Amino acid sequence: MTLQMNASRLSYEERRRIAAALASGRGYADIARELGRPRSTISREVARNGGIGRYQANRAQQAAEWRAGRKPGPRPADPSPPAPGDADPLAVGDFEARFAGMMVGSGVPPMMARVLAAMFTRDSGDVTAAELVARLHVSPSSVSKAVARLERRGLVHRERRDRREHYTLYEDVWYRAWTASAESMIAWASHAEEGAAVIGTATPAGVRLETTGRFFRLLRHDMLQAAEHWRRTLS
Structure with a gap:
């Protein structure tokens, strides 16, 4: 992937992905490759917004808007706003990153924490392997290994439905x-x-x-x- 060497600002979506990557324990170089940004851009972004342990996408976005000399506006929204009663997907993404970071801090391996956080925020507590791969931007093997460890701890179970493998949190x-x-x-x-x-x-x-x-x-x-x-x- 060719690095973006221009001076374009980081987007809110990029900041959200940085927060999720930091919560999973990934390094600056890895994050930079994923986003197509110079490593120095990622390290400066994190350093000026609280450091690895305190980086939050919402706050980083607001700080960037303030530095740009304009009043912080609403966060970028999806083309179709959430229906009344539905959670803001960007806010949910931020919460998942913080939730996973808390679990990592308490000793849960990073990928297991990210999978658990993603499953906790779904009403059904049920996801497919493909959905986790797309949501977490990781390989199928990384998801499979994390789920296998969660299974051994008795926290999730898997079953095959509709020709797809589903992972489900136990209600308790x-x-x-x-x-x-x-x-x-x-x-x-x-x-x-x-x-x-x-x-x-x-x-x-x-x-x-x-x-x-x-x-x-x-x-x-x-x-x-x-x-x-x-x-x-x-x-």
Whole structure:
């Protein structure tokens, strides 16, 4: 792809794609190639608008309009505006980027976070592989790998309908996500207890490991009880 070497300003759609790419952990060079822009354009854009961790398309667009000496206007809209009661698709895109960024910050791998965010914002919670590829601007293999990992965590399931593969969020995905997190406590507990047995609890290190193991087992117990309580309350 030939880089655009002119001085044309970044569009709102480009800023939205930059925000989504940053949330997924992609670098400046990769983003620049996708947009057909010089890497320096992307790095300056991000640096002047909060940096990697705080970049938001809406704010960057408003700042650019202010710098251009004109009153910030409404964001570019689709030719057909959303019907009453429908969400603004550009606002939804911005939210998805921030939502995915939050998940990445909490330890979720970037592509898994982007797929989850895209599925959460659909009323049906159901998407096809082709829809995710088009929405996230990634390869089919990247989507397939992310969905496979989400399946292993019990957050989504797949089925074939109309000769297409569909990915669907479980209705109680919030409960499943919490219990999966609680189950990860077992690994901490088991390893800490193993270390205490190897080192011996008569030493400060052994006591530390033993206490760590007990802490994570008790924490898991409380997390599962709380999750079950609120699942029943919200059902």
